[in-house]
Amino acid sequence: MKKAITLTVNGDRRELYVATHHSLLDVIRNELGLMGTHRGCDTGNCGACTIQVDGLAMNACLLLAVDYDGSDILTIEGVAQEGALHPVQRALVEKGGIQCGFCTPGMVMNALALLADDPHPTEADIRARLSGNLCRCTGYAKIVEAVGSVQ
């Protein structure tokens, strides 16, 4: 079964006709072709598909697209403005918080939401908030440092 929904994605209004069993992750990747949002586990455990829905960081794989009709969606493609990296992105590049890169977009999306809530988080706050985003490469050291360096 399919249903018409409207999403605002990275500032663009999109009219979509989506299967009722498809997740926002399915729609973002397969209908909108935004491949920066990654599918890591499809069960909400790894955080690779983290996006922002109306300003909240959420796992796109756990959300049925039809439930989010009218929502404002931000994906990694909407973060860098006119080619200029967001300070969180720049910090990850400079500090070395990136290795294979598969977790990186989800990590950025969650870090942005964290900093919007609390511009001056402690290291413990950062570790707690990012604990839903798995990274197998970096040991988190430079990710935590990068997020903490953005004020």
Place this chain on the structure above:
Amino acid sequence: MAGRQFIGKPARRVDAADKVTGRTRYVADYQLPGMLYARCLRSEWPHAVMTHLDVSPALNVPGVAAVITSADFVDDGRFGFPVRDQYILAHERVRHVGEAIAAVAAETPEAAAAGLHAIRCELEPLPAVFESAQALAPDAPQIGPDRSDGRHPNFLHSEIVRLGDPDRALPQCPVVLDAAYSVAQQEHAYLETEGALAIPTPEGGVVVYASNQSPFINREILASVLGLPADRVRVIQAPVGGSFGGKDDLNYQASAQCAALALKSGRPVRMTFPREESMIASYKRDAMHMRVRLGALPNGDLQVCKFTGRLDSGAYASQSVFTSWRAAVHAMGAYRYEHCHVDIDCVYTNNGYAGAFRGFGNTEVCFAIEQAIDEMADALGQDPLAFRLRNCLRLGDETAFGQRLEESVGLAECLEAVRKASGWDEKRAAYARQPAGPIRRGLGVAAVFHGTSLGAEGADYAASTISVAEDYSIALTSGLTDYGTGAATVFTLIAAEELGTRPERIRLLRPDTNTSLESGPTVASRSTMLGGNAARLAAQNLRQMLDFAAASLLNCPQNRLLRVGEAYIGPSEEPATWERIVDHARSLGLILSAHGRWSAPHIHWDSQAGRGSAYIAYHFGAHVAEVTVDMRTGKTDVTGFWAAHDVGATIFPQGAMGQVYGGVAQGLGYALMEEARYEAGYLQATNFDTYLIPTAKDVPDITCILLEKPYSQGPFGAKNVAEPAMVPAAPAICNAIAHATGRRVRDLPANLERVLLGHALSHSDGGLACKIGLARPR
């Protein structure tokens, strides 16, 4: 290092901007017009004979375009090196849960799943073996291939090290330790699952994009099983979302499945694995049972080591022949002995299968020997760090297998560095006096040595090409893959240093079997030394042409040329830009293209004698872990970590330190929580809800110390770091647990049950997680 512009200086990853903006395209992100989606039918039995397989009903399912079985491949799709015991799709028998039987390509993932359901496949279960100790019983069912030497077919391989006579010497030692240790299978847990995309070519060949480690090995297997000449098969390396040794065999199978489906359907075919399928089907770090006997004098001099290990290779050989060799060479640890015997045997069982994983045998044996060393220090009443310093290998020493260490030996310095940085002496003394209570603190140490690259495993070489493009940029290739390690940045910095150009001018092209040069496998922490030397030689060869052109343009001998940035300056002191030099070189008719190939110095290992020179050089390192243990629950928190590594020289500091942080985190998971447990052949954890890996909250602040004892043959003195960064973490943590609690956890992982009760609590889901995972509709 004096006079160097880029080596060892702060730099950014060459691929960082694409990755941080989501522009990097992994295999699952590739979409082509007319592309089909592939999926595999996989075994739900750990051991079974195929009594009936009819795939034709799948072709009647709407949307299904092609179906394949082992009959679609040359020689039934058999492959594997050094033991050719695997198939692209199962042939007549399945030997582990999750083994692929048939593959379907369809218009949608849902149609592919429906196609799988339509396949008529009857499997008749066979008796199976799940305990490696029982694999060689006379009545054990045969899992391995037939043998002609009269040995049990479930015997796969053995490796030895021989020095002196431990059986005679051990009883004469005043202090003796005898302990058994075991490690569980470990899942690589790369965040990106397996995948491949195959595109048929008009010439009847195929182009494959794969998330693999070694594209040239993939091409060799593809050409062999598809019956195509190598020039009709092109493998292009896709960006890889983590590997850690885990993206070999299964990705080669997926590549061949996609390629056969693409050739059959005439359309592009992509396969990407859901997480459950990835965990169920993929190979793991081997499980190993080990027994260590050590003998020492009362003064603390180690005399004897006798080490035996039994490696569970599971259903197929994969890399276990090589893993067991690396395990044997490193099993006694980085210490001096008078007598040492090591025996590592590997056997077949029906527990999935084991393959390459960071550390490659050394991670497993290090867990045993580094706890045994601690237990021996306890028995002697000596400080475990001082005991290691007393006995550790130093410059000029001979290893237990008879290799004189003539340069680049920094183990004692690493031990001293972590001792100082961690506050070892003060904390050990303080924790020995800590008051009784539910929260205990402890500090543990472990050391590592780790042979660089392949060693005596095989021919060890790599090659690079380099050329100046029309736009004056420089195109560099390597046959080795950067699957997140930072190798691409290492190659770029080395070439920039040699050429005297900005790193930004260099574009590292991804490995491609049509445009880069075969360089052996991307394994064994060999990229920096092998690939780095190849890139260095290629750049030097190109530099010669540019220097020649500059001397011609500036009308002076080459030894009068100076460089200021990228520009050349001659006696006239008028700088000539890079572009002018390139233009002039072209006007002279020079083709600004070069290659470099580097072969490691020859070494020799005598496998019958168990002696020889195993590796060209060794990495040395030491870890100290600080833990708190809650005695009411068994919960262990790692609260501090200090890691010192002798890397020879640092090319790309951010990358080298990143390997250390990541290696420690992976070792922390191995120590405390990771267990890819098989019950009756069924994996018990099939996604990240039950297979736990460390989160940002589990990993403490890690102090990373890079020590540099240059190796004369390494690029700018560099050795290796990726694998040994993980190896000693788990024993350091378990030694800290023992220090905190007085309880020795000899079986991994040191989860709550093992720390609290001293043993694991067994539980089995009866194969439910695997069956649900394999039945998942997409």
